[in-house]
Amino acid sequence: MLTSINHIGIAVKDLEASIEVFRKIFQFENIHREVVEEQGVSVGSFKVGDVLIELTQPTREDSPVGKFLEKKGEGIHHIGFNTDNIQGDLDRLKAEGVQLINEVPRPGAHDMQIAFLHPKSTNGVLTEICQHK
Numbered sequence: 434m435l436t437s438i439n440h441i442g443i444a445v446k447d448l449e450a451s452i453e454v455f456r457k458i459f460q461f462e463n464i465h466r467e468v469v470e471e472q473g474v475s476v477g478s479f480k481v482g483d484v485l486i487e488l489t490q491p492t493r494e495d496s497p498v499g500k501f502l503e504k505k506g507e508g509i510h511h512i513g514f515n516t517d518n519i520q521g522d523l524d525r526l527k528a529e530g531v532q533l534i535n536e537v538p539r540p541g542a543h544d545m546q547i548a549f550l551h552p553k554s555t556n557g558v559l560t561e562i563c564q565h566k
Contacts, residue, residue, distance in 0.1 A: 473493045532553055546564045
């Protein structure tokens with residue numbers, strides 16, 4: 434069951450410059466850094482309340498975030514939601530006619546299993562579901 438917002442993913446061209454912009458706004462001290470090779474991204478994330486803000490820079494042009502930046506420029510890329518049963522939710526959503534990008538979970542940042550729902554099925558919003566391992 435989807436339970437809460439986990440994070441908001443923001444596509445950025447320059448991770449270091451973006452970290453400094455958001456540091457001025459939210460005055461965070463700690464930032465989590467991680468490269469997710471499978472997704473082709475370098476991530477810098479910090480918390481605002483209970484929600485992570487995930488600044489995401491592509492490590493290769495053909496990554497989904499790289500393609501997004503080329504087409505749409507910087508900005509909100511996706512919203513991630515917590516689940517306690519990622520495969521069960523994927524199966525349920527597929528049965529309900531929601532178009533999935535991933536039918537099985539994949540490794541993501543923060544030691545989570547992730548899967549994406551296609552924006553064509555979610556009013557244009559790329560939606561990620563996340564489950565901590």
